[in-house]
Amino acid sequence: MYExxxxxxxxxxxxxxxxxxxxxxxxxxxxxxxxxxxIGRLQDAxxxxxxxxxxxxxxxxxxxxxxxxxxxxxxxxxxxVCVVEEPKDVLAIERTREYRGxxxxxxxxxxxxxxxxxxxxxxxxxxxxxxxxxxxxxxxATDPNTEGEATATYLVRLLRDxxxxxVTRLASGLPMGGDLExxxxxxxxxxxxxxxxx
Amino acid sequence: xxxxxxxxxxxxxxxxxxLTFEPGVSVLVxxxxxxxxxxxxxxxxxxxxxxxxAPTDAPLVRHGSTRAxxxxxxxxxxxxxxxxxxxxxxxxxxxxxxxxxxGRPRDVLGVLRTVLFAxxxxxxxxxxxxxxxxxLDELLVARSPRYAGIRGDYDRVLKQRSALLKTAGxxxxxxxxxxxxxxxxxxxxxxARHGAELLAARLDLVADLGPHVAAAHxxxxxxxxxxxxxxxSTLGAALPDGYGVPGGGRADPEALADALLxxxxxxxxxxxxxxxxxxxxxxxxxxxxxxxxxxxxxxxxGESWSFALALRLGAFHLLRGEGTEPxxxxxxxxxxLDRRRRERLAEVAxxxxxxxxxxxxxEDLPEKLAGARYEVRDGEVSRAG
Ligand SMILES: Nc1ncnc2c1ncn2[C@@H]1O[C@H](COP(=O)(O)OP(=O)(O)OP(=O)(O)O)[C@@H](O)[C@H]1O
Ligand SMILES: [Mg+2]
Ligand SMILES: [Zn+2]
Numbered sequence: 001m002y003e004x005x006x007x008x009x010x011x012x013x014x015x016x017x018x019x020x021x022x023x024x025x026x027x028x029x030x031x032x033x034x035x036x037x038x039i040g041r042l043q044d045a046x047x048x049x050x051x052x053x054x055x056x057x058x059x060x061x062x063x064x065x066x067x068x069x070x071x072x073x074x075x076x077x078x079x080x081v082c083v084v085e086e087p088k089d090v091l092a093i094e095r096t097r098e099y100r101g102x103x104x105x106x107x108x109x110x111x112x113x114x115x116x117x118x119x120x121x122x123x124x125x126x127x128x129x130x131x132x133x134x135x136x137x138x139x140x141a142t143d144p145n146t147e148g149e150a151t152a153t154y155l156v157r158l159l160r161d162x163x164x165x166x167v168t169r170l171a172s173g174l175p176m177g178g179d180l181e182x183x184x185x186x187x188x189x190x191x192x193x194x195x196x197x198x
Numbered sequence: 199x200x201x202x203x204x205x206x207x208x209x210x211x212x213x214x215x216x217l218t219f220e221p222g223v224s225v226l227v228x229x230x231x232x233x234x235x236x237x238x239x240x241x242x243x244x245x246x247x248x249x250x251x252a253p254t255d256a257p258l259v260r261h262g263s264t265r266a267x268x269x270x271x272x273x274x275x276x277x278x279x280x281x282x283x284x285x286x287x288x289x290x291x292x293x294x295x296x297x298x299x300x301g302r303p304r305d306v307l308g309v310l311r312t313v314l315f316a317x318x319x320x321x322x323x324x325x326x327x328x329x330x331x332x333x334l335d336e337l338l339v340a341r342s343p344r345y346a347g348i349r350g351d352y353d354r355v356l357k358q359r360s361a362l363l364k365t366a367g368x369x370x371x372x373x374x375x376x377x378x379x380x381x382x383x384x385x386x387x388x389x390a391r392h393g394a395e396l397l398a399a400r401l402d403l404v405a406d407l408g409p410h411v412a413a414a415h416x417x418x419x420x421x422x423x424x425x426x427x428x429x430x431s432t433l434g435a436a437l438p439d440g441y442g443v444p445g446g447g448r449a450d451p452e453a454l455a456d457a458l459l460x461x462x463x464x465x466x467x468x469x470x471x472x473x474x475x476x477x478x479x480x481x482x483x484x485x486x487x488x489x490x491x492x493x494x495x496x497x498x499x500g501e502s503w504s505f506a507l508a509l510r511l512g513a514f515h516l517l518r519g520e521g522t523e524p525x526x527x528x529x530x531x532x533x534x535l536d537r538r539r540r541e542r543l544a545e546v547a548x549x550x551x552x553x554x555x556x557x558x559x560x561e562d563l564p565e566k567l568a569g570a571r572y573e574v575r576d577g578e579v580s581r582a583g
Contacts, residue, residue, distance in 0.1 A: 110358075112362035112365065112381075113358055146388070147358070150358070150384050153387060157383075
């Protein structure tokens with residue numbers, strides 16, 4: 001245990017996902033020794049997210065304005081929508097450079113243990129989009145784990161009712177029980193091109 | 199296969215221990231509380247990722263330490279693999295094979311396969327059904343490691359579906375319209391699919407294991423009435439005929455998934471009412487029958503011991519018959535057995551590629567049990583012969 005503010009900082013850092021006590025300590029001492037200008041930028045960044053991140057009105061991704069860059073890009077294929085759980089999954093798929101369509105971010109997956117049902121996810125917004133936009137294919141790219149699979153199954157059941165809409169699921173090959181975010185680019189790219197109708 | 203080396207750091211009572219073994223029999227001898235079982239437990243952990251006597255990992259870490267490390271060098275058909283596990287309670291464990299990190303600790307399953315017989319095994323006969331389900335599932339994983347993943351997936355779906363039933367039941371009792379149930383069909387489908395895979399594997403296992411258990415029992419207790427193991431599924435009469443029975447058909451997961459789904463539909467109202475998941479392999483039972491009566495509640499102490507031993511020896515013979523040569527771990531069991539059963543166990547031990555035995559005193563061991571001796575005292579292990 002360190003005294004006062006240093007220990008507070010270590011405790012706060014340790015609360016972050018993926019950071020254990022040792023890393024928290026390392027980061028804390030790094031920050032203590034860092035250039036004040038670097039700390040200033042970190043502070044600003046934290047302040048800005050606190051003041052409110054904007055989510056894209058169309059797809060739910062994090063955005064700078066009311067419509068995100070991908071939704072606003074006329075070169076992206078509006079007929080194709082890839083449904084993911086979190087904004088970080090958008091980044092993972094973008095890194096593959098295999099995908100030229102748009103996205104829909106659900107904000108999670110069905111997870112009764114955490115009290116997340118369909119109403120807590122952006123599912124109604126997805127149905128509205130399909131009803132009004134020129135979408136012809138939905139790619140379900142929820143995580144290859146229990147909650148992601150259940151969410152995909154649920155969406156398949158809802159989307160069956162739209163005539164002419166193709167619904168596909170990422171090809172298997174992604175490590176089961178995993179997280180899209182951690183799939184390497186090659187595997188994820190292959191899963192995307194090898195997607196199958198469901 | 200055999201364990202050539204075991205090294206532990208901060209595991210149970212051991213700050214550090216480093217032992218090398220040879221194939222054949224090795225006996226750890228030492229007074230009570232010297233840490234013999236702790237060493238056997240460490241080896242068992244590498245094979246099953248769990249302890250045979252603690253339901254969680256916390257007690258495995260030496261007091262005052264935050265993590266335990268277990269390293270084993272396992273030789274299988276002339277090839278040596280080094281498995282390293284770092285056990286950190288409350289966090290996910292880390293594992294390496296030949297110094298290369300593996301994605302998940304589960305990936306080390308299959309490198310070392312063991313059959314462990316210990317005083318705690320009396321619970322196989324006298325304890326709750328959960329003990330016998332665990333016996334089956336551990337044996338499934340020893341048989342085919344991919345079942346660790348199937349079991350994990352099933353448990354996760356089960357937890358999610360149970361949570362949904364609980365909130366749905368509460369909402370219904372509070373007079374809500376039950377919108378929570380909109381997703382129950384989805385969870386039913388997933389539970390049936392994963393549950394059927396697990397159920398099919400267990401049924402086939404019981405069909406294959408039964409004759410080995412009966413034979414082992416006849417060997418250790420020839421004067422006793424014969425024993426039988428039967429799988430009782432929550433599917434009841436909906437379970438297709440011949441499944442889980444020696445000589446019957448192999449269980450078809452698709453047929454079982456359909457049967458589970460139908461059963462879930464049939465009892466849905468009851469499940470929502472009670473807020474629990476009533477159908478599936480998590481509520482199944484391995485029935486142990488001695489003569490005509492269930493062993494649980496009827497068998498004497500000695501009879502229960504013979505049955506438990508027969509289950510372990512049956513498992514050992516099943517695995518051997520399928521081409522894996524499991525390491526036999528016998529923790530403090532000779533003292534519990536009468537002379538004939540001791541000798542019988544010593545005969546089986548002589549067949550195994552490797553047997554690791556613990557005993558408080560040399561006198562507890564049958565005369566026939568030759569092999570290396572290790573003395574365990576004051577946190578040290580020394581080769582004594
Ligand atoms: N997490 C732990 N940290 C430190 N010591 C522990 C821990 N867990 C168990 N012990 C100690 O280990 C000892 C028991 O070791 P073990 O069960 O291996 O004994 P044993 O040699 O098999 O004895 P017996 O002959 O009675 O079976 C006890 O003294 C217990 O206090
Ligand atoms: Mg002991
Ligand atoms: Zn957008």
